[in-house]
Amino acid sequence: xxxxxxxxxxxxxxxxxxxxxxxxELASGRIASEFxxxxxxxxxxxxxxxxxxxxxxxxxxxTLLQAVGGFLLGSVIGMCFGxxxxxxxxxxxxxxxxxxxxxxxxxxxxxxxxxxxxxxxxDMKIYLTATIVFFLVFLNTYTGVRAVSxxxxxxxxxxxxxxxxxxxxxxxxxxxxxVFTGLRLSVPYALIGSIVxxxxxxxxxxxxxxxxxxxxxxxxGVFAALIGIMIxxxxxNATVKLLEIKAMPWRETxxxxxxxx
Amino acid sequence: MTKHPDQxxxxxxxVTSPLIAFRxxxxxxxxxxxxxxxxxxxxxxxxxxxxLTLVGPSGCGKSxxxxxxxGLFAPTxxxxxxxxxxxxxxxxxxxxxxxxxxxxxxxxxxxxIAIPLEIKGLSKSEISRRVEELMETVGLGGFGKSYxxxxxxxxxxxxxxxxxxxxxxxxxxxxxxxAALDALLRMRMQIEIRDxxxxxxxxxxxxxxxLDEAVAIGDRCxxxxxxxxxxxxxxxxxxxxxxxxxHLRKDPDYRAITADLWEVLAPSIEQEL
Numbered sequence: 001x002x003x004x005x006x007x008x009x010x011x012x013x014x015x016x017x018x019x020x021x022x023x024x025e026l027a028s029g030r031i032a033s034e035f036x037x038x039x040x041x042x043x044x045x046x047x048x049x050x051x052x053x054x055x056x057x058x059x060x061x062x063t064l065l066q067a068v069g070g071f072l073l074g075s076v077i078g079m080c081f082g083x084x085x086x087x088x089x090x091x092x093x094x095x096x097x098x099x100x101x102x103x104x105x106x107x108x109x110x111x112x113x114x115x116x117x118x119x120x121x122x123d124m125k126i127y128l129t130a131t132i133v134f135f136l137v138f139l140n141t142y143t144g145v146r147a148v149s150x151x152x153x154x155x156x157x158x159x160x161x162x163x164x165x166x167x168x169x170x171x172x173x174x175x176x177x178x179v180f181t182g183l184r185l186s187v188p189y190a191l192i193g194s195i196v197x198x199x200x201x202x203x204x205x206x207x208x209x210x211x212x213x214x215x216x217x218x219x220x221g222v223f224a225a226l227i228g229i230m231i232x233x234x235x236x237n238a239t240v241k242l243l244e245i246k247a248m249p250w251r252e253t254x255x256x257x258x259x260x261x
Numbered sequence: 262m263t264k265h266p267d268q269x270x271x272x273x274x275x276v277t278s279p280l281i282a283f284r285x286x287x288x289x290x291x292x293x294x295x296x297x298x299x300x301x302x303x304x305x306x307x308x309x310x311x312x313l314t315l316v317g318p319s320g321c322g323k324s325x326x327x328x329x330x331x332g333l334f335a336p337t338x339x340x341x342x343x344x345x346x347x348x349x350x351x352x353x354x355x356x357x358x359x360x361x362x363x364x365x366x367x368x369x370x371x372x373x374i375a376i377p378l379e380i381k382g383l384s385k386s387e388i389s390r391r392v393e394e395l396m397e398t399v400g401l402g403g404f405g406k407s408y409x410x411x412x413x414x415x416x417x418x419x420x421x422x423x424x425x426x427x428x429x430x431x432x433x434x435x436x437x438x439x440a441a442l443d444a445l446l447r448m449r450m451q452i453e454i455r456d457x458x459x460x461x462x463x464x465x466x467x468x469x470x471x472l473d474e475a476v477a478i479g480d481r482c483x484x485x486x487x488x489x490x491x492x493x494x495x496x497x498x499x500x501x502x503x504x505x506x507x508h509l510r511k512d513p514d515y516r517a518i519t520a521d522l523w524e525v526l527a528p529s530i531e532q533e534l
Contacts, residue, residue, distance in 0.1 A: 152363050154333055157351045159377040159428050169376060173367045250367050250408040 038219040046224040055209070056228050062205040064232060066122055066194040070129020074190075075137040075183055077130070082141025082179075083172070092142070103139070107132040108196045120201035129193030136189060137182040144178025145171055177251070180244045187236045195229065206232070279306035280344060280432065280464050281330055287338035287489070288325050298489035299325045303339070305483060305492060307432075312458060312465040316475035316522070317485025317493075318529055323468040325490070327434040330466065331355050356430035360437045362421035364409040370396070370420050371405040377428030395423040398457075415446045422454070432464045439474070451478055452506045459502065472526060476519050477506045484522055486529040493525050 021040045028039035050056035085092040111128055118124040148171050156166055198207025206229050213221025245251075283305040290297045300322035307313050315323045328334055329341045332352040341348045343355075364373050371392050378388045396402055399419040409417055418438065425433065435454075439447045455478050458465050469475050475482050479498050486493045499514045509515045 149363065151359070151361075152365065154331075154351075155357055155363050156376070156380070158331060158353070158355060158357055158430075159380050160351075160353050161380050165380050169379070170365065173365065176367070248367065250369075250410065 034219075035217070036219060038223050042220045043223040043227065046220045047227055050224060050228075056206075056224075059204060059206050059209045060228055060232060062122065063191075063194050063198065063207065063229075066125040066197065066205065067129060067190040067232075067236070069122075069126040070193055071133050071186060071190040073126060074130035074133030075186060078134040078137030078182070079141050079179060081134075082138045083145055083167075083175070085138075086142045086145025086175070087167070087171070099138075103135050107135070107193070111197060111200050114197075115201055125194050125197030125202070125205075128197045129190050132189045132193045133186040136186045137179065140178045140182030140185070141175060144175030147178065148174050176248060180240075180247065184237070184240050184244070187240055188233060191229065191233050191236065277308060278345065279342075280309045281305075281307040281466070282342040283326065283329075283339070284342070285339035286326070286329065286336045286341060288322070288329065288334075289337045301338075301489040301491050303490075303492060305495070307464060307466060309431075309464050310462050311480045312455065312467060312478055314467045314469060314475035314479030314482045315485060316469055316472055316482060317490065317526070319470050320490075321485045321487060321529075322490030323485055324436050327357070327436055327466055327468060330432075331357055331434055354430055355432045355434050356425040356428065358421055358425050358433065358435045358438045360440045362409075362417045364417060364420055364424075366409050369406050369408050370401060370412070373409070373420055374423045374427050377424060381428065391427065392423075395427055398426065399423045399453075414442050415450065418442065418450060422457075426457075426461075432466070433458065435465060435467045437469055438467075440469070440471075447474070448506060454478065455506065472519055472522055476500075476515060476522065477504075477509055482522065484525045486526065487532070493529075494522075496522065 024037070025040050028034045028037055047056070085095065107128070110131060114124050114128050118127055152170050152174070153166055156170055161169070194205070195207035195210070198205040199211050202208045206225055209228070210222055210225040213219075213225055283303045286303040286305075287301045288299045290299055303326065305326070315326065317323055329336050330343070330348065330352065332348045332350045335341075335348075343352055365376070368376070371389075374392045374395055375388050378391055383391070392405075396405060399422050401416065401419050401423060404412065404416060404420075407416075409420065412420065421438075438454075439450050442450060451474060457463075467475070467478055469478075476498055480502070481495060481497050483495045484493045485491070496518070499518060500509070500512070504512075
């Protein structure tokens with residue numbers, strides 16, 4: 001019964017995709033100019049050519065390196081600060097308005113400054129990405145640490161727990177759900193940081209491939225680059241999801257248990 | 262140490278000194294800027310090895326007393342003593358069990374029971390040996406690898422109980438631990454908890470809003486009323502220490518005492534009608 005619905009859903013999905021692609025293919029050159037919307041077959045051909053020549057892998061690797069590097073750097077620092085401020089109430093109170101001010105600043109607006117500071121190399125994109133990711137992970141970690149159940153802490157205290165015990169046995173594990181929410185939110189933003197950095201100044205990476213194709217009025221190339229970006233985003237998301245399940249095995253069982261309302 | 266004497270020990274002839282003593286205790290909270298008197302003028306002695314039940318309508322400050330005995334906060338009036346000295350924050354001699362079990366959802370049963378042992382700094386092998394024992398004691402055998410959200414209400418209680426016993430506090434504070442269980446399961450847990458506490462010679466303060474439960478479990482029973490909460494009456498439960506909780510309903514003494522205490526409780530309910 002359940003697998004049957006699943007098959008049906010997948011059938012519909014494939015049908016929907018086919019419908020979109022075929023309409024696009026047919027519309028191209030008839031309803032809209034091929035110059036602007038290209039056509040799926042041409043895009044696939046271009047993408048395949050890039051795969052065969054390794055172009056997509058070369059540029060993809062650069063973008064991936066920047067996204068992952070920035071993601072790791074930003075999330076590690078974000079977690080540390082989140083835990084620290086979550087525990088140090090006074091510091092958090094003092095810094096709050098400044099953090100919020102900086103948080104509301106669109107981080108990509110910092111890109112020109114970062115170019116000045118770090119040049120147009122890979123490191124500039126890593127720092128830009130890290131800045132974006134930092135805030136998302138920091139705020140979530142902070143909230144998670146603050147949201148720790150006071151009762152659970154009290155119960156551990158009665159058992160004779162020290163500050164360290166409380167931190168490692170209750171605070172951090174219970175904040176991990178929040179941390180992962182932050183991490184999952186950060187994945188698309190890490191790609192944004194990496195690619196915006198490339199759009200602004202670079203000669204490598206998928207963002208460069210995109211900008212370069214657009215610069216040559218090559219719509220097909222633009223779409224092919226976008227597909228490369230989409231595929232990368234998909235795999236990054238899937239990786240974090242997988243890590244999430246590995247890190248929190250108690251949640252996996254949540255959907256399989258009996259429901260009680 | 263002997264059990265609390267079966268025959269009447271009233272407030273006045275306390276030959277032994279109490280383990281926990283509340284002396285004219287009051288507690289005021291500030292709720293939304295308004296002072297709120299939770300309890301007032303409480304004088305209460307808890308003796309070593311006895312099970313003292315606190316019964317009364319919800320919101321009459323029974324839990325507040327437990328919190329003060331645990332040192333989670335201090336009274337605003339009067340003093341709370343434990344073994345003759347004033348209770349300090351986080352009284353290490355007590356274990357706390359509440360209605361929601363506060364198990365850590367990211368640890369399986371074994372991990373949850375192990376926490377107090379880890380805090381004590383026992384070795385890995387010692388911990389797993391003790392945990393194994395405790396799971397047998399509370400009847401959790403075979404559930405070691407389950408996470409709390411996979412357990413039934415009763416199983417979660419057993420797990421919380423095992424965790425409590427793991428660090429072996431001499432006094433157990435129980436705040437309506439079985440309130441969320443169904444009637445039959447609740448009776449089973451009552452039997453087991455009374456058995457266990459008597460076997461291990463634990464001193465217990467047991468808060469409940471269920472008069473039947475208070476009488477069934479308690480050696481003595483303190484009836485609370487009103488807001489601010491105060492003790493209306495403290496009685497010795499005239500039932501054998503090795504009473505059979507399953508068959509209490511037929512016991513005339515049980516029926517008489519519950520009827521008696523009900524009359525004490527009734528006015529405070531009438532007031533709110």
